[in-house]
Amino acid sequence: MRLYFMALLPDQGIQEEVTGFKQTAQERFGTSQALKSPAHITLIPPFRSDETDFSILHTVADKQNPFTVQLRNFDRFGSRVIFVDVVPEPTLLTYQKVLADFCAEQFKIAPDSRPFHPHMTVAFKDLRQSVFPEAWAYFSAQSYERIFTAQGITLLVHTGQRWQVAKTFAFSSATPNR
Numbered sequence: 001m002r003l004y005f006m007a008l009l010p011d012q013g014i015q016e017e018v019t020g021f022k023q024t025a026q027e028r029f030g031t032s033q034a035l036k037s038p039a040h041i042t043l044i045p046p047f048r049s050d051e052t053d054f055s056i057l058h059t060v061a062d063k064q065n066p067f068t069v070q071l072r073n074f075d076r077f078g079s080r081v082i083f084v085d086v087v088p089e090p091t092l093l094t095y096q097k098v099l100a101d102f103c104a105e106q107f108k109i110a111p112d113s114r115p116f117h118p119h120m121t122v123a124f125k126d127l128r129q130s131v132f133p134e135a136w137a138y139f140s141a142q143s144y145e146r147i148f149t150a151q152g153i154t155l156l157v158h159t160g161q162r163w164q165v166a167k168t169f170a171f172s173s174a175t176p177n178r
Contacts (some may be wrong), residue, residue, distance in 0.1 A: 001048040003158035004166070006057075006099065007040035008069065008092075010120075010148040015039045017146070018084055018120050025082070029135040033125040037163035041069070041086055041118045043096050043153060047109045054155050054167065060102045061153050061169035067091040071120065071146045074139040079132045080125075082139050086118035089177040092150070093118075101151065111177070 009015065026032040070087040071157040077083070086092070087118035096116050103109040123135060156163045 001050055003046055003048055004047045004054075005042060005156050005163070006044035006103070007042050007156060008145075008150045009038060009040050009154045009165075009168070010069070010071075014071070014146050016150050017144075018122070019124045021144075022083065025087060025127070025135065025139075026153075028138065029123065029127060029131045031123040031125075031127040031131075031135070034121050036161070037156065038165065039120050040154070040156070041092075041120055043099050043105050044109060045112050045160070046119055047107075049107060054107075055154065056106055057167075057169045060099055060170055064095055064098075064171045066149045066171045066173075067095070067153050068077075069118075069148055069150050071122050071144065071148075073144055074122070074142060075119065076136055076140075077117075077131060079136075080127060082123040082127070082135060083119035083120060083121045084144060086120065088118055117174060 008077055010018070015038060019035070026035060068089070069092060070089065071084050072087055075083060075085040093116065100111055104111055122139065127135060147157045150171070152168045154168045155166045157166040
């Protein structure tokens with residue numbers, strides 16, 4: 001069984017900026033786990049599957065127009081995870097629910113028990129508790145605001161070492177929702 005997850009990936013410029021934050025977290029605070037995946041907003045958390053053909057995902061992507069996603073500053077989950085915060089716009093929240101329902105039906109992926117809180121992780125798993133206050137002080141003092149247009153859902157697969165893009169399923173080519 002392979003390990004997968006589904007996400008929104010921002011444009012290349014934002015990818016590079018968020019990767020830069022992850023690199024800063026590694027250099028200053030000794031946490032590198034977030035560097036094992038491209039900058040992303042998780043829509044469907046990691047799941048194991050024998051499935052190798054996820055092409056049916058195009059049907060749920062085709063029904064969605066591109067939409068804007070707003071990133072605003074940094075936030076945290078407790079004292080273990082630091083992330084770029086994502087403004088929870090209705091289109092994003094609705095689409096995540098539609099995708100989760102679709103995946104539950106098509107791939108038997110159990111719905112996540114945690115509420116959906118869109119974010120882009122900068123530091124997590126290996127961020128030591130003793131360093132967290134300093135890391136949080138650093139990132140919480142930073143200002144970061146960007147907007148990008150979500151163009152599709154991306155399926156990522158774990159190679160055993162890191163996450164890599166398996167396939168992206170483009171949204172409808174209609175004008176983005178604002």
